[in-house]
Amino acid sequence: MTIEVFYWPTSNGKKVTILLEELGAPYQVTPLNIGRGDQFGERFLSINPNSRMPAIVDHAPKDGGEPVAVFESGAILLYLAEKAGRFWPQEDVRAKYDVVQWVFWQMANQGPKTGERGHFWRLGPEAGDQAYARRRFDDEVHRLYGVLNNRLYDRRYLAGAEYSIADVAAYPWTVAWAQQNIDLDEFRHVKRWFEELSARPAVQRGLAVTAGEPEDPATLSPEEQERRRKILFNQRARPAPVA
Template sequence: MIDLYYWTTPNGHKITLFLEETGLPYTLHPIHIGKGEQFAPDFLKISPNNRIPAIVDQQPADGGAPLSLFESGAILEYLADKTGQFLPQHDLRARFTTLQWLYWQMGGVGPMAGQNHHFNRYAPEPIPYAINRYVKETARLYGVLDKQLATNDWVAGADYSIADMAIYPWAKLWEGQQQRIEDFPHMARWLERIAARPAVQRAYALVDQINTDPKALMTAEARKLLFGIEANNPPAD
């Protein structure tokens, strides 16, 4: 049994995508990041970086005590090895092709698109230099992805993998990142194919169950908790 500590963010979706694909039993523990639940002492024992997602595997393969992990990329790699799915186990080249694209997401798409979201949606005042910087870098990264998908069915080759699961929750938000989907036709087809997967639909159905107030992260208090923006310094419209 996997205990998943989760909120309805792109990084949180990565893990529900994997768990729904594999059918690995899990219990969902919502961590409302707009209410500061990520700072609770019990959660910090699992995720000392006070970020979701995090997991506790109650039955790790070594037969030892429950194993806790934070960082979405590490979690995906661990679960793929645990189940033997969505990451090649015996083909060295295929395995590291998948991992390089997973790490590409962790080191590139996630941070750059995340800053894109921040300066476009959450910053208390518009900063044109920052907005332009991250919009352009997001476009560059999606150009890399589009080129890869021009000759591959999936990001790492012929098979759907944890690389696709890691990239998809960020790439599907292209519109809010001020991107033009027509600039990335191969990525657009890939997004449609992933969205049609039943496991993906089940994973995203959790959003309406868990996050009943999508605007909760837009409040002044939530911004203070998430970004250090003072509650008495409300964001510009």
């Protein structure tokens, strides 16, 4: 094993598996069931103090030293691309930061805003009137598709003529465009880019990575469902260990 991937098949997790497949790098998935609360286990917290998936441990880092742990999906993409010397230019400073700024755009905009949209649309009537929040994030996700569309109208990929980790970062968050209430025909440059990336064999393999058999929520007891709701929603600060 070279790269250990703490993984659940979410959009952020799929960024990592897509890039690893593109690189042909050996890796092993360690399933992290975020619905069950695995992300709060002590080993994972020692790797990712933010208790969010994914994270990696590179057991064969480039310097030959001790294993390297990296959390945050954008940081993982930078680490893996730099180590392999692919999908992120290093010599040309302009090309390098064209990629970096679009990775950061995805991390700061596309991912969080699309995630918030999904959150408010999943809430039931017991949560109260969500009309404003739903409209707010529907509009923001639509705006972000427009940003992608305007970026892609005169270039093949997000950072220019070459496929890069900027595309790897953004692509998994566009897979569910229909559920995001997006008409992809309205964004024809995004549609062209999306279809091209969807046809890449490594992208297909990365998307197909699982973390075991899916769990049927109907099999959970009411008590377990309530426990999971408490650990997944409305989290507050964890107390620091006692010295």
